Amino acid sequence: VSRLDYWVGLIIDGTITGCIFAIIAMGFVIIYRATGVFNFAQGQLVMVGAYLLYQCSGPWGLSMPISIVLTLVIMSIIGVATYLLALRPLISQPIFSAIVVTLGVAIIYSSVTDFIWGPNPLTFQTSLDNSYVTILNGYQLKYFDIFLVAFTVLMFGIVMAIFRYTSIGLKMRATSINPLLASQRGINLTRIYSFTWALAAITAAVAGVLYALSSNGDVTENISTFGFAAFPAALIGGFDSIGGSLIGGIIVGIAESIGTARFGGGADELVAAILLIAVLLARPTGLFGKVTVQRV
Amino acid sequence: MKINIASGGRQSRIALILLGLVVLVLVLSFLPWLIPEYQLTRLNDIWIAILVAGSLCLLTGKAGQVSLGSAAFVGLGAYTAVFINLEFQAGFLVALVAGAAVSAIAGLLVGIPSLRFRGFYLALTTLAFQFALTFIGTDYQEHVAAGGSFSLGTAQIFSLQLLTEKSWYFFLEIAVAVSLFIMWNLSRSKMGRAWISIRDHEIPSGVLGIHASRYKLAAFVISSAFAGMAGVITAYNLGVVDYSQFTIDVTVTYVAMIIIGGIDSLVGAVIGAIIVTELPYFLQSLGSSFGSSAGTKVFDLETLAYGLIIVVFLIFAPTGLVGIAKQLAARVRRRVVRPGNASTETASLKRDPPGADPTGGASETYVEQVASG
Numbered sequence: 218v219s220r221l222d223y224w225v226g227l228i229i230d231g232t233i234t235g236c237i238f239a240i241i242a243m244g245f246v247i248i249y250r251a252t253g254v255f256n257f258a259q260g261q262l263v264m265v266g267a268y269l270l271y272q273c274s275g276p277w278g279l280s281m282p283i284s285i286v287l288t289l290v291i292m293s294i295i296g297v298a299t300y301l302l303a304l305r306p307l308i309s310q311p312i313f314s315a316i317v318v319t320l321g322v323a324i325i326y327s328s329v330t331d332f333i334w335g336p337n338p339l340t341f342q343t344s345l346d347n348s349y350v351t352i353l354n355g356y357q358l359k360y361f362d363i364f365l366v367a368f369t370v371l372m373f374g375i376v377m378a379i380f381r382y383t384s385i386g387l388k389m390r391a392t393s394i395n396p397l398l399a400s401q402r403g404i405n406l407t408r409i410y411s412f413t414w415a416l417a418a419i420t421a422a423v424a425g426v427l428y429a430l431s432s433n434g435d436v437t438e439n440i441s442t443f444g445f446a447a448f449p450a451a452l453i454g455g456f457d458s459i460g461g462s463l464i465g466g467i468i469v470g471i472a473e474s475i476g477t478a479r480f481g482g483g484a485d486e487l488v489a490a491i492l493l494i495a496v497l498l499a500r501p502t503g504l505f506g507k508v509t510v511q512r513v
Numbered sequence: 514m515k516i517n518i519a520s521g522g523r524q525s526r527i528a529l530i531l532l533g534l535v536v537l538v539l540v541l542s543f544l545p546w547l548i549p550e551y552q553l554t555r556l557n558d559i560w561i562a563i564l565v566a567g568s569l570c571l572l573t574g575k576a577g578q579v580s581l582g583s584a585a586f587v588g589l590g591a592y593t594a595v596f597i598n599l600e601f602q603a604g605f606l607v608a609l610v611a612g613a614a615v616s617a618i619a620g621l622l623v624g625i626p627s628l629r630f631r632g633f634y635l636a637l638t639t640l641a642f643q644f645a646l647t648f649i650g651t652d653y654q655e656h657v658a659a660g661g662s663f664s665l666g667t668a669q670i671f672s673l674q675l676l677t678e679k680s681w682y683f684f685l686e687i688a689v690a691v692s693l694f695i696m697w698n699l700s701r702s703k704m705g706r707a708w709i710s711i712r713d714h715e716i717p718s719g720v721l722g723i724h725a726s727r728y729k730l731a732a733f734v735i736s737s738a739f740a741g742m743a744g745v746i747t748a749y750n751l752g753v754v755d756y757s758q759f760t761i762d763v764t765v766t767y768v769a770m771i772i773i774g775g776i777d778s779l780v781g782a783v784i785g786a787i788i789v790t791e792l793p794y795f796l797q798s799l800g801s802s803f804g805s806s807a808g809t810k811v812f813d814l815e816t817l818a819y820g821l822i823i824v825v826f827l828i829f830a831p832t833g834l835v836g837i838a839k840q841l842a843a844r845v846r847r848r849v850v851r852p853g854n855a856s857t858e859t860a861s862l863k864r865d866p867p868g869a870d871p872t873g874g875a876s877e878t879y880v881e882q883v884a885s886g
Contacts, residue, residue: 255633306828312632313579313776314827317768320581321827324765324820332817445644448637490645497626497638 222353227474233362233431235470236369240424241447242454242462243376244417249456251393251413253312254304257319260444261326262418266292266425268334271436275341289422296418297411304414305407327441338437343430365427372423373463376416380459385412446473446485449492455506464504468492541686545679553678555794557750560685561743562786566770567696568739570782574771575700576732577712578627582639583767585646586616586737588759590744592650595663595754605668605675608745616741617734624733628726643761650756662755665748681750688746692739697779699735708732762816769819772826775833784834792818 241263248256269291273284303322307314349357380386392399392409400406428443429436450469454461469492476488496503545553569583590612597603597611619642626638654660668675668684675681699705707728710718719725748754770789774781793815830837 255636303824303828310827310831313573313577314831316579316633316636317772318824318827320765320768321820321823324762324816325824328814328817328820445640448640452637484648486644487648490641490648493637493641494645497630497634497641501630501634 219354222356225353226356227478228471229356229358231471231474232467233365233470234474235450235467236366237424237428237431237443237466238447238450238469239463239466240369240372240420240427241443242450242466243373243459244420244424245447245451246454246456246459246462247376247413247417247420249451250459251389252304252410253393254315254319255456256417257316257444258299258323258326259417259421259447260441261323261330262292262295262421263425263428263443264438264441265295265326265330266418266422267429267436267440268330268339268425269422270426270429271334271339271341271434274343275339281344285426288426289419292418292422293415296414296416296421299418300411300414301407305410323441323444327438330438334436336438338435340436341429341434343434345430345433347433359431361431365431368427369463372420373460376420377459379416385409389413442486446470446489449489449496451503452493452496452501453503455503457507458503458505461503461505538690542683545682550678553682555790557678557681557685559787559790560682560689561747561750562767562770562790563689563783564692564743564746565740565767566774566782566786567693567779568736568743569767570771570774570776570779571696571700571708571739572732572736573768574776574778574782575705575712576708576729578624578729578732579632579636580623580639580736581636581761581764581768582623582643582646583740584759584761584763585639585643586620586740587744587747587763588646588650588756589616589619589737590741591748591754591759592653592744593741594665594745594748598665599657599663605745605749606670608749609742612741612745613738614741616744617738620733620735620737620740621730623737624730627729627733640761643764647756647760650759654756662753665752665754668749675749685746685750692742693779693783696739700779704728704731765823766819769823771833772823773833775835778833778835781833781835789819792822 241259244259244262245256248254248259266288269288270284273279273287274281277284279287299322303318304315307318345361347359347361349359352358378386380390388399388404388409389412391402392404392406396406399409424443425440428440446469447466450465451462452465453468454463454465469489472492473485473488476484480487544556548556565583565587568586569580572578572580593612593615594605594608597608601607603611623639623642627635630638654662657663668681670684673680675684700708707718707723710721710723711725711728715725744759747758751758766789770785771782772785773788774783774785796814796818799814826833832839
């Protein structure tokens with residue numbers, strides 16, 4: 218393998234994992250944009266999504282399409298329930314409460330997952346085609362990975378279209394700009410926020426499903442640490458930019474794949490942490506985020 | 514007449530508090546003889562937890578700076594103790610100073626972003642620090658201790674050796690008492706009032722001549738110094754240092770402590786530290802009373818309990834146990850004071866405005882955040 222091919226291979230690897238980061242980051246952005254809350258439990262939601270897919274397709278023996286649909290449905294219910302039970306009662310409380318409550322929710326997701334499925338990694342049959350095409354003198358690019366990248370782009374398109382062109386998207390944007398005025402115009406805030414959380418939980422589920430499929434049906438609790446890689450992804454893109462998180466996710470994915478290749482297995486978290494601090498110091502609004510000026 | 518009652522009440526209250534403190538110190542000092550030696554470990558864990566919770570209370574409760582990195586600061590202290598022991602054969606007292614200093618410097622660095630950010634951006638910065646330190650700790654262990662954990666010798670204070678848990682108990686009692694006294698004084702000093710002012714109204718306090726960035730950094734430095742000291746103490750008390758003692762989960766337990774007790778109050782931090790440290794033992798006994806099958810699930814129960822406690826307290830008792838106690842006291846006082854007396858009415862109103870929250874609505878409220886986001 219030549220030097221250039223080695224690097225291109227790392228970049229392709231990074232792009233593929235980066236797509237999963239991007240989808241997780243999109244979940245952060247959706248919730249942050251609409252409600253101003255940063256959801257620390259997003260990574261745990263991804264993990265729950267992967268475990269649900271395992272449950273549907275493994276022990277319950279449902280076919281893959283039905284399993285995926287069922288996972289998405291259950292996850293959207295979990296999202297709405299999280300909002301109604303944990304976040305909604307915190308309105309009018311300090312932002313610290315909203316931050317910490319999502320941490321508490323993250324713990325609850327983890328321990329309930331641990332309680333139901335146990336701490337050991339699980340595997341289910343994906344019956345997925347593992348064939349690949351060889352490019353670049355020996356880099357094996359799986360067809361599923363090509364699908365994964367294409368699907369990610371499609372999904373970003375769909376979510377951005379929901380925000381831009383649908384009536385509920387308009388209502389969500391209005392609510393995020395000014396909740397009080399929006400409610401005066403007859404927009405039901407609880408319904409909008411519930412929808413937001415459902416949408417974010419669905420994106421988390423999609424990320425979990427894609428990860429479980431791309432790892433051939435391996436499901437572990439480590440999936441939740443993806444949430445941490447998605448923080449810098451969302452930050453690089455800008456916390457209020459959905460499209461930005463696609464680019465942010467891919468940047469983080471590539472950085473992590475190069476980092477682990479050069480510095481060994483545990484380096485991905487460090488790379489994510491360094492990226493996070495670097496972006497926070499250099500440009501906290503990210504590449505595509507709106508620079509908000511606070512008038513004093 | 515009213516003034517007389519008020520000042521008389523104040524004096525008798527101070528006397529009562531002092532008396533209570535004396536009794537508390539006496540009881541605590543005799544406690545090691547009253548309970549078995551192996552139970553003392555639990556009490557010593559509580560002392561250390563109080564130290565960390567108190568430091569977090571200063572930073573998050575008083576100064577309003579969200580931090581998700583307290584375990585990392587504790588870990589930094591512990592690793593400093595290991596490092597200077599390995600490299601310079603330095604003992605416990607030197608480690609205490611060095612650990613506090615290193616953590617304080619790290620606190621300064623982590624605090625710098627707080628000059629620009631508030632709320633969750635700051636939470637992210639401290640969280641990044643937390644993850645970075647866990648990684649560096651793991652790496653250091655892999656390279657220096659071949660993946661194992663570090664061990665430390667006996668802590669020695671001049672000629673005094675802290676060999677038994679009992680001697681640790683007395684050392685910790687004194688150290689924590691002194692630390693809490695310093696923290697309490699700090700929180701009532703010019704600096705403490707500046708912190709509260711910055712927390713509640715950052716921009717107006719600038720107008721009043723309070724140098725917000727200086728005081729914020731001071732909060733980070735002081736809080737991390739205490740946490741670092743707690744780290745050195747943990748390291749020597751256990752005799753073992755491992756990165757798994759300083760992960761994000763541990764940070765969450767510290768956050769749970771100050772939330773349970775009442776984020777704004779040092780007394781609350783103490784109460785929270787006691788409850789959260791005792792919680793695993795309580796759950797264990799609860800689990801074993803449900804039979805062995807439930808006993809195996811104890812670990813899940815423990816983490817679940819932390820999560821549930823955090824969520825439930827934030828929703829139903831955001832001011833913590835101290836806040837609940839204050840509200841109850843205010844209710845009792847209102848009932849004792851005869852209704853219809855206008856002056857006492859306003860006095861009690863002044864003390865407890867309806868719906869006011871003793872945390873003072875640290876920084877911005879959720880609604881405002883929604884509005885600006």
